[in-house]
Amino acid sequence: MREQTTYYMELLTKGLGRYNRSTKCHIAIVGAGMAGLVAAWLLQRAGLQVRLYEASQRVGGRVRTLREGFSSGLYAEAGAMRIPAPHKLTLHLCKTFGLQLTEFIQDNSKALIYINGERGRRSDYLKGKSNFGRPYSSNKTAEDIVEKVLNPLARFYKDKDRRIQLDKISWGEYLHAFVHGSRNPITEGNIPKDLKLTHGDIDLIGFVFGAAEFRASLLEAVRDHMVMGLGTKYQILGGMDLLPRSFITSTSANQTNLVDSVRYHARVTQVNRVRPGKEYLVSSEHTLTKLPLPDETADHVILAAPFSALTHVRFGHNVLPPERLHVIRNLHYENATKIVLEFSRRFWEKDQQIYGGRSITDLPIRWTYYPSIGQNPVNSDRGLLLASYTWGDDSLRWGSLNESDRIRFALRDVAELHNMKQDECEKLLVGGMSHSWAEDEYTFGAFALFEPYQEKELFENVWKCHDRIHFAGEHTSLKHAWIEGAVESGVRAAREVFKEASA
Numbered sequence: 001m002r003e004q005t006t007y008y009m010e011l012l013t014k015g016l017g018r019y020n021r022s023t024k025c026h027i028a029i030v031g032a033g034m035a036g037l038v039a040a041w042l043l044q045r046a047g048l049q050v051r052l053y054e055a056s057q058r059v060g061g062r063v064r065t066l067r068e069g070f071s072s073g074l075y076a077e078a079g080a081m082r083i084p085a086p087h088k089l090t091l092h093l094c095k096t097f098g099l100q101l102t103e104f105i106q107d108n109s110k111a112l113i114y115i116n117g118e119r120g121r122r123s124d125y126l127k128g129k130s131n132f133g134r135p136y137s138s139n140k141t142a143e144d145i146v147e148k149v150l151n152p153l154a155r156f157y158k159d160k161d162r163r164i165q166l167d168k169i170s171w172g173e174y175l176h177a178f179v180h181g182s183r184n185p186i187t188e189g190n191i192p193k194d195l196k197l198t199h200g201d202i203d204l205i206g207f208v209f210g211a212a213e214f215r216a217s218l219l220e221a222v223r224d225h226m227v228m229g230l231g232t233k234y235q236i237l238g239g240m241d242l243l244p245r246s247f248i249t250s251t252s253a254n255q256t257n258l259v260d261s262v263r264y265h266a267r268v269t270q271v272n273r274v275r276p277g278k279e280y281l282v283s284s285e286h287t288l289t290k291l292p293l294p295d296e297t298a299d300h301v302i303l304a305a306p307f308s309a310l311t312h313v314r315f316g317h318n319v320l321p322p323e324r325l326h327v328i329r330n331l332h333y334e335n336a337t338k339i340v341l342e343f344s345r346r347f348w349e350k351d352q353q354i355y356g357g358r359s360i361t362d363l364p365i366r367w368t369y370y371p372s373i374g375q376n377p378v379n380s381d382r383g384l385l386l387a388s389y390t391w392g393d394d395s396l397r398w399g400s401l402n403e404s405d406r407i408r409f410a411l412r413d414v415a416e417l418h419n420m421k422q423d424e425c426e427k428l429l430v431g432g433m434s435h436s437w438a439e440d441e442y443t444f445g446a447f448a449l450f451e452p453y454q455e456k457e458l459f460e461n462v463w464k465c466h467d468r469i470h471f472a473g474e475h476t477s478l479k480h481a482w483i484e485g486a487v488e489s490g491v492r493a494a495r496e497v498f499k500e501a502s503a
């Protein structure tokens with residue numbers, strides 16, 4: 001994994017090489033998220049003709065900074081909000097474009113844990129001093145349990161044969177085996193025999209790490225907990241969307257930008273073959289007028305939109321084999337919802353000394369994130385609170401509400417979490433916004449997550465190219481739900497296309 005990252009970093013720095021053939025080569029890229037942008041940027045630098053179709057009016061896809069709807073200068077992240085230190089390709093791009101990073105505080109000892117009506121500081125909880133009453137075991141933390149049950153599996157990850165064992169059951173099933181004392185061949189000889197969990201312990205793990213992951217394969221859970229999300233986390237000062245926007249606006253990085261290469265409001269509706277063995281014909285429509293845009297031919301196509309979105313694209317006869325269409329239909333996507341509230345006073349800092357990090361609760365809001373240093377306005381008490389961040393079923397329960405009820409109910413939970421009277425909290429409320437990714441008309445979900453057997457049975461058909469049709473996007477990598485996966489896939493797809501075009 002390390003060597004591949006080093007090689008990809010080199011390609012980002014030095015480029016793919018130079019396309020020297022006399023015939024022009026046209027590349028159509030569907031989706032101007034991070035994967036599509038990276039692929040387009042590399043291919044254009046190499047001298048190929050690139051056309052990026054983007055259904056929305058902006059680049060970045062799930063890297064989306066909300067700037068409207070709050071007092072001026074304040075912004076919040078609807079999608080990606082942090083970059084872990086091991087995500088070398090993403091950090092490398094930030095450096096290339098001269099973006100300023102600050103630390104994203106993931107956890108803070110002063111933040112609150114509020115479960116079953118019992119409130120405490122994270123520092124006490126971590127020392128095992130919290131007692132949430134029945135059905136929760138006293139003195140246990142979700143972090144300790146996860147370390148005990150997942151740590152021994154981390155080394156399986158490096159062994160291909162044993163790794164595949166982890167693909168066969170879900171993270172939730174694995175945990176439940178410790179409740180029922182069932183014999184689990186994966187744990188034999190690896191986990192202390194007397195380790196017993198309760199349903200309360202599993203609920204606590206869900207509150208802290210996200211219950212949506214219980215559906216994911218154990219392999220996906222091991223990768224995420226032990227390999228991917230580790231280390232210090234960073235955020236881009238001024239908003240995460242500065243990264244995708246840099247591909248359009250940058251005038252310095254390697255003298256190329258994509259300002260004239262993106263077609264906005266252009267939703268690809270069909271990909272057909274002109275004639276067998278010949279170019280592809282890409283059909284699109286304007287997302288505002290709904291009128292068809294002129295069809296265009298392409299020698300290579302990179303599909304860099306999520307599979308959840310590709311289900312609405314028609315592929316002509318023999319463009320994609322049935323197993324590809326099966327994968328597009330079946331890859332599992334999770335949802336996520338964020339609700340952001342603006343307050344005239346940052347009561348969490350002034351009254352409760354919480355600067356950054358997140359509080360965790362069994363209330364429907366689940367995770368509340370406080371702004372890290374650098375995100376607050378200078379010389380003002382105002383501030384934005386990511387009042388609720390939820391995944392999976394928890395997030396769908398917010399998705400069913402209209403915007404004003406999301407804000408109203410989230411405010412009620414925020415007041416209770418912080419032990420404030422609701423009207424006291426209401427008086428400080430300036431406004432709010434929310435985004436449910438399952439309702440996003442261009443994404444249809446938040447991120448891909450393998451359910452059991454999906455990695456073994458589907459993965460090869462998720463990423464491998466087929467007759468000059470290439471696949472990119474976080475879902476085509478093993479770094480689901482991270483920008484890093486999208487960037488990595490963009491580099492891979494660009495390299496595949498460049499090799500084919502230059503052959």
Ligand SMILES: Cc1cc2nc3c(=O)[nH]c(=O)nc-3n(C[C@H](O)[C@H](O)[C@H](O)COP(=O)(O)OP(=O)(O)OC[C@H]3O[C@@H](n4cnc5c(N)ncnc54)[C@H](O)[C@@H]3O)c2cc1C
Pocket residue numbers: 030031032033034035036053054055056059060061062063078079080081082083266267268269304305306309310313336337338437442443445446447472473474475480481482483484485486
């Ligand atoms: C709530 C949330 C939180 C996250 N948090 C983090 C985080 O903290 N750190 C991190 O690194 N990552 C995070 N991620 C993941 C990260 O945002 C994604 O992995 C990454 O942005 C995906 O990039 P992509 O290019 O694969 O896809 P996308 O960003 O989804 O881009 C695909 C593009 O295709 C367009 N499109 C779709 N259909 C069509 C069509 N038919 N025609 C034309 N265009 C089309 C879409 O409009 C979109 O712009 C988060 C994601 C979410 C949803």
